[in-house]
Amino acid sequence: MRALCWTADGELAVRQVPDPELRNDHDVIVRVRRSATCGADLPLLTGQAPGLAAGDVLGHEFLGDVVEVGAAVRRHRIGDRVVVCASVACGACWYCRQGLPSCCDNGSTDPSTSEAEWGHPVAGCFGQPRAAGGFAGSHAEYVRVPYADVGAFPVPESVGDDRALFASDAAPAGWLGAEAGEVRPGDVVAVWGAGAVGQLAARAAWLLGAERVVVVDRHPARLLMARQHVGAETIDRRNADVTAQLRELSGGRGPDVCVEAVGGPAGEHRSLADRFTGRARVPEAVREAVYACRKGGRVFVLNGGVRHVDAFPAGAVVHKGLAVRGGRQHGQRHIPMLLDRMARDELRTEYLATHHFPLDRAAEGYALFRDRPQECVRAVFTPH
Amino acid sequence: MGRFGTVVAVAGALGVAAARAARTAVTRQRARPARRSAGWQVVTIDRPPEQVLPAAVWPEPLRRLDGAVEVAVRRAPGGRGTELAARPRPHAAWPGLAAHLVGDDPGLLVRRTLWQVKQLAETGEVLRADRMPGERGPVVPVGTSPPPTDGRSR
Numbered sequence: 337m338r339a340l341c342w343t344a345d346g347e348l349a350v351r352q353v354p355d356p357e358l359r360n361d362h363d364v365i366v367r368v369r370r371s372a373t374c375g376a377d378l379p380l381l382t383g384q385a386p387g388l389a390a391g392d393v394l395g396h397e398f399l400g401d402v403v404e405v406g407a408a409v410r411r412h413r414i415g416d417r418v419v420v421c422a423s424v425a426c427g428a429c430w431y432c433r434q435g436l437p438s439c440c441d442n443g444s445t446d447p448s449t450s451e452a453e454w455g456h457p458v459a460g461c462f463g464q465p466r467a468a469g470g471f472a473g474s475h476a477e478y479v480r481v482p483y484a485d486v487g488a489f490p491v492p493e494s495v496g497d498d499r500a501l502f503a504s505d506a507a508p509a510g511w512l513g514a515e516a517g518e519v520r521p522g523d524v525v526a527v528w529g530a531g532a533v534g535q536l537a538a539r540a541a542w543l544l545g546a547e548r549v550v551v552v553d554r555h556p557a558r559l560l561m562a563r564q565h566v567g568a569e570t571i572d573r574r575n576a577d578v579t580a581q582l583r584e585l586s587g588g589r590g591p592d593v594c595v596e597a598v599g600g601p602a603g604e605h606r607s608l609a610d611r612f613t614g615r616a617r618v619p620e621a622v623r624e625a626v627y628a629c630r631k632g633g634r635v636f637v638l639n640g641g642v643r644h645v646d647a648f649p650a651g652a653v654v655h656k657g658l659a660v661r662g663g664r665q666h667g668q669r670h671i672p673m674l675l676d677r678m679a680r681d682e683l684r685t686e687y688l689a690t691h692h693f694p695l696d697r698a699a700e701g702y703a704l705f706r707d708r709p710q711e712c713v714r715a716v717f718t719p720h
Numbered sequence: 721m722g723r724f725g726t727v728v729a730v731a732g733a734l735g736v737a738a739a740r741a742a743r744t745a746v747t748r749q750r751a752r753p754a755r756r757s758a759g760w761q762v763v764t765i766d767r768p769p770e771q772v773l774p775a776a777v778w779p780e781p782l783r784r785l786d787g788a789v790e791v792a793v794r795r796a797p798g799g800r801g802t803e804l805a806a807r808p809r810p811h812a813a814w815p816g817l818a819a820h821l822v823g824d825d826p827g828l829l830v831r832r833t834l835w836q837v838k839q840l841a842e843t844g845e846v847l848r849a850d851r852m853p854g855e856r857g858p859v860v861p862v863g864t865s866p867p868p869t870d871g872r873s874r
């Protein structure tokens with residue numbers, strides 16, 4: 337089959353690779369209908385992707401049709417149109433049973449790898465370096481889905497491919513930001529980042545009863561989308577004092593909930609000097625959120641690219657009594673609800689699929705997504 | 721219930737010596753409850769001890785290390801299942817396949833094995849990676865002759 341691969345020289349290219357096969361009894365094989373770029377892929381494209389090997393297939397936000405079913409699969413039949421959670425979780429460990437599937441103990445073929453990185457194993461993910469589980473990505477004609485009864489969900493007939501696609505990753509991530517940030521009726525909510533994840537976090541905040549939602553970014557076109565499609569107020573950080581504006585928009589109190597959903601190669605624009613020395617900057621958005629947030633408020637960090645950070649304003653957490661949390665999406669728990677809302681038109685996501693490419697031009701799609709974010713929010717690949 | 725009130729004696733495939741070793745380890749553990757020292761690796765398995773080690777027989781991934789590790793088991797607090805611990809025995813002779821896998825880090829092999837025991841007990845299977853590029857056959861530019869497949873993509 338054809339698939340978008342990482343090549344030996346650090347480039348992306350569509351290659352012929354052998355078809356995936358059932359490896360465990362709970363697997364299915366999905367014939368991919370749509371597969372999208374995600375902000376979380378951008379750090380992989382910087383030329384120094386630790387752990388990626390030549391021939392690794394990228395992509396984790398996808399939907400398709402079931403074409404093969406493992407012996408122990410109960411909920412899927414050949415021909416089902418399914419959306420698949422981008423992260424891989426077992427559904428049977430203590431964390432999964434607590435409703436925290438992204439903390440799954442069994443989502444990786446070698447849990448000791450992420451254990452070494454973060455102290456504990458975390459859920460796997462498709463299309464990432466092998467340390468993320470050992471699962472090939474979805475920018476391909478076919479993909480193997482482990483724990484299919486837990487992570488794949490039938491799509492209601494009335495929900496189109498371009499809408500359902502985002503139930504895989506961006507929508508559950510945005511939902512998590514608002515839900516775990518404990519958005520309550522009447523809240524003022526600020527979201528940093530107007531990518532697909534940030535916009536869907538803003539939408540989720542409305543659905544949970546927020547009264548004012550503000551989105552911060554540096555790309556006017558993305559902010560325009562957030563106004564038009566989400567009904568949010570926006571702040572263009574290139575020409576605004578973000579903290580001052582947020583204070584003004586919240587009657588001097590500060591937002592009740594701050595969701596950080598920023599992305600980009602290192603989560604930030606980096607100066608030439610930073611790039612040269614390899615130094616990572618303090619994450620501007622998390623710091624801003626902690627300063628801006630009202631006393632006793634909640635800061636929720638979704639940014640998958642934050643790694644090790646120093647000079648963090650920890651004093652604000654103490655003196656203002658903040659709750660600072662983070663998380664990866666719990667699609668296994670949220671996708672059925674999100675599909676339901678999609679079917680009821682409460683959640684319209686197809687506008688985020690700004691660009692479609694046949695799989696053969698996927699490398700071009702990534703270049704557009706990376707280099708021209710002001711016009712491309714998601715490049716969506718159609719392998720067939 | 722005491723810290724190790726419900727130790728499951730691990731006999732079966734291992735024999736009495738190992739079971740005794742496990743108990744000794746448990747006793748020592750009682751004296752130092754905070755950390756497992758000296759190479760102990762431990763995972764919590766969200767199933768009761770009877771299910772993790774039915775009839776005190778080691779599950780398959782652990783059986784591969786037969787004779788080379790000590791094992792200790794206790795019930796986890798708060799109904800969270802079973803704490804399963806293992807550590808390499810001093811000067812162990814690693815059996816069969818394990819001898820190939822152990823490399824220069826027996827601790828890592830023990831740890832990986834415990835994760836496998838856990839996956840098996842909780843999900844019924846040990847997750848296998850997709851075949852990686854090299855194992856799957858050649859990755860070739862589109863248009864050149866494709867690698868062998870099961871025909872699905874044609």
Ligand SMILES: NC(=O)c1ccc[n+]([C@@H]2O[C@H](COP(=O)([O-])OP(=O)(O)OC[C@H]3O[C@@H](n4cnc5c(N)ncnc54)[C@H](O)[C@@H]3O)[C@@H](O)[C@H]2O)c1
Binds near residue numbers: 529552558637
């Ligand atoms: N937690 C999860 O489960 C989960 C799931 C998917 C994606 N993510 C993460 O969410 C983030 C967003 O994903 P995306 O696909 O929308 O990415 P994206 O790259 O399309 O969008 C990120 C946006 O953040 C903006 N941005 C960068 N720095 C900013 C700053 N300081 N203030 C305000 N805006 C800023 C960028 O201009 C861009 O518009 C990424 O970090 C990604 O890794 C997390």
Ligand SMILES: [Zn+2]
Binds near residue numbers: 377506
């Ligand atoms: Zn993603």
Ligand SMILES: [Zn+2]
Binds near residue numbers: 425426429440443
């Ligand atoms: Zn799990």
